Amino acid sequence: MGLLTELRDSISRAAATLFSEQDPKRIGIYGPPNAGKTTLANRIARDWTGDAVGPESHIPHETRRARRKENVEIERDGGTVEIDIVDTPGVTTKVDYTEFLEHDMEKDDAVRRSREATEGVAEAMHWLREDVDGVIYVLDSTEDPFTQVNTMLIGIIESQDLPVLILANKIDLEDSSIQRIRNAYPQHETIPLSALEGDNMDEVYDKIAEYFG
Amino acid sequence: MPEVKSPDDDGVQIDMISAERMEGLTSMEKIRIILDGVRDGNIVILEEGLTPDEESRLIEVTMTEISPDEFNGIEIESYPQSGDDEGGFLGRLMGKESTPKKLTVIGPANQIETLHKDETLISALVSRN
Ligand SMILES: Nc1nc2c(ncn2[C@@H]2O[C@H](COP(=O)(O)OP(=O)(O)OP(=O)(O)O)[C@@H](O)[C@H]2O)c(=O)[nH]1
Numbered sequence: 201m202g203l204l205t206e207l208r209d210s211i212s213r214a215a216a217t218l219f220s221e222q223d224p225k226r227i228g229i230y231g232p233p234n235a236g237k238t239t240l241a242n243r244i245a246r247d248w249t250g251d252a253v254g255p256e257s258h259i260p261h262e263t264r265r266a267r268r269k270e271n272v273e274i275e276r277d278g279g280t281v282e283i284d285i286v287d288t289p290g291v292t293t294k295v296d297y298t299e300f301l302e303h304d305m306e307k308d309d310a311v312r313r314s315r316e317a318t319e320g321v322a323e324a325m326h327w328l329r330e331d332v333d334g335v336i337y338v339l340d341s342t343e344d345p346f347t348q349v350n351t352m353l354i355g356i357i358e359s360q361d362l363p364v365l366i367l368a369n370k371i372d373l374e375d376s377s378i379q380r381i382r383n384a385y386p387q388h389e390t391i392p393l394s395a396l397e398g399d400n401m402d403e404v405y406d407k408i409a410e411y412f413g
Numbered sequence: 414m415p416e417v418k419s420p421d422d423d424g425v426q427i428d429m430i431s432a433e434r435m436e437g438l439t440s441m442e443k444i445r446i447i448l449d450g451v452r453d454g455n456i457v458i459l460e461e462g463l464t465p466d467e468e469s470r471l472i473e474v475t476m477t478e479i480s481p482d483e484f485n486g487i488e489i490e491s492y493p494q495s496g497d498d499e500g501g502f503l504g505r506l507m508g509k510e511s512t513p514k515k516l517t518v519i520g521p522a523n524q525i526e527t528l529h530k531d532e533t534l535i536s537a538l539v540s541r542n
């Protein structure tokens with residue numbers, strides 16, 4: 201009996217270390233539409249794996265399906281941190297297809313885009329409750345960070361005790377304000393960057409390793 | 414809310430739901446009450462807001478119900494959690510799920526527009542349609 205329990209224990213211990221080594225942490229990239237989540241995911245993927253995750257666009261809801269890039273190995277200080285990155289659709293509480301018409305889209309396409317967007321956001325919320333081990337929250341630093349969606353999402357992430365890194369993106373733009381984001385979410389560390397230009401990516405990778413390694 | 418006579422003029426109905434009424438309901442029952450009200454064009458005010466988990470499910474269910482030319486989703490506003498210094502302490506004291514719940518306003522996205530929001534004031538414009 202004792203032997204069996206011991207055996208079972210050591211097997212489960214071995215399994216635990218095995219899985220913790222084999223299963224990289226799954227890091228969800230969340231944030232409002234158009235913040236630059238895919239641009240960041242692509243940059244991380246290109247820097248460490250050589251290929252991209254998905255298309256980027258100035259039209260909101262470009263990403264309408266969560267996309268995973270597995271086994272991204274980030275090298276820091278001689279060691280490597282292995283993560284899966286999940287690029288998610290921008291979260292919102294409303295989708296109005298008529299807004300897509302302003303981007304020169306036909307009604308059929310706009311309706312389809314909005315339907316896909318709503319499915320994608322629902323899926324992203326589900327992932328957040330069930331399937332991610334950490335969150336990179338991307339904000340466009342030229343926009344007001346103090347929105348209900350941002351506050352709710354950060355509250356949801358906090359309530360699940362997930363490690364979260366807030367990224368203040370688009371610092372290459374003139375209207376960018378990092379301080380505004382720091383003031384809105386003082387309980388978290390905010391890292392400035394330009395995912396498009398690649399500015400300050402070293403610090404971003406340092407922090408990814410620190411938070412999710 | 415069933416006990417209210419249906420407004421046949423084109424006014425805006427406001428449902429103020431007490432904490433007592435929500436108490437004991439499951440998350441899905443609360444979400445149903447909110448979305449049924451909002452989909453009827455009403456503004457729903459909750460004396461006590463939702464938990465983060467309920468908010469997450471509310472977003473998810475809202476998304477599945479959006480339908481072109483019929484329902485565009487919701488606008489939701491509540492006071493922000495106060496900075497972590499005091500809020501965190503209080504939160505820790507009261508345990509995770511019972512973080513301070515705050516007055517929350519929810520309405521149809523095409524009828525309610527937030528004009529201003531800060532720690533102590535939310536100002537919104539409600540239109541008939
Ligand atoms: N100037 C500037 N533009 C950026 C930066 N990062 C992203 N963008 C632009 O912002 C727009 C949106 O970028 P995406 O990466 O598609 O944004 P997203 O968050 O994935 O958007 P959704 O998938 O629609 O939620 C694109 O036009 C990008 O080129 C940045 O650091 N600086």
Ligand SMILES: [Mg+2]
Nearest residue numbers: 237238262263
């Ligand atoms: Mg995207």
